Amino acid sequence: MSPIVSRYWMRRALRLLLLCVLALLICATAYGLTPPPDFRHRLSMGTAYAALCFLAASLLLGPWNVLRRQPTPVSYDVRRDVGIIGGTLALVHTGVGLTVHLRGRMWMYFFSKLHPVRAQASAFGAANYTGLIAAALFAILLAISNDWSLRALGTARWKSIQRWSYAAFVLTLAHGILFQYVEKRHLPWVAFFAAAAMATIVVQCVGYLRRRRYARSR
Numbered sequence: 001m002s003p004i005v006s007r008y009w010m011r012r013a014l015r016l017l018l019l020c021v022l023a024l025l026i027c028a029t030a031y032g033l034t035p036p037p038d039f040r041h042r043l044s045m046g047t048a049y050a051a052l053c054f055l056a057a058s059l060l061l062g063p064w065n066v067l068r069r070q071p072t073p074v075s076y077d078v079r080r081d082v083g084i085i086g087g088t089l090a091l092v093h094t095g096v097g098l099t100v101h102l103r104g105r106m107w108m109y110f111f112s113k114l115h116p117v118r119a120q121a122s123a124f125g126a127a128n129y130t131g132l133i134a135a136a137l138f139a140i141l142l143a144i145s146n147d148w149s150l151r152a153l154g155t156a157r158w159k160s161i162q163r164w165s166y167a168a169f170v171l172t173l174a175h176g177i178l179f180q181y182v183e184k185r186h187l188p189w190v191a192f193f194a195a196a197a198m199a200t201i202v203v204q205c206v207g208y209l210r211r212r213r214y215a216r217s218r
Helices: 003-033 039-067 077-097 123-143 147-153 155-162 164-182 187-217
Strands: 111-114 117-119
Touching: 003 039, 003 077, 039 077, 039 164, 039 187, 077 123, 123 155, 123 164, 147 155, 155 164, 164 187
Parallel strands: none
Antiparallel strands: 111 117
């Protein structure tokens, strides 16, 4: 391995380590602010809000470069690493969350009856459906978050799949809003969720308008 490659992987490993520490701090903070004693509910909250922070950050990095008039590559390591941590947290949250409310009856997250089969047609069911679809999208996005996938798929196809991150974000917002209602979350949780969502939406819109203005000027 050449010295340049070695330095690259050392820098990336250090960045991933720092991001993991940050994720743990956010998770621990949300965990600590969730009333005891239910460990699984507290861990679900911790991973949920940590995942939200990292997802928002990954979607803010591109528009932030546009606003600073900096080049925005198709894929670059900082945004990729933030996205990897966010997607991993989202999948961990999904796994933990499915054990919180209906222990031993996981099927009831999605079906109110099995004989005959009847969908869980409620705000609770809708929250679980949107969360499950978002988790599936995060799993796909994690699978292509590497240089090998970028080369194998080609830039255009890779980017078309990567854009599903916006759908995952919308589904995450729907999932979060529904659970704010279902669990009757207290105001500070709602305010933090709303602030993260609005900041992401506003910066994305401003970045989009700036890109369109730049394209027209050319």
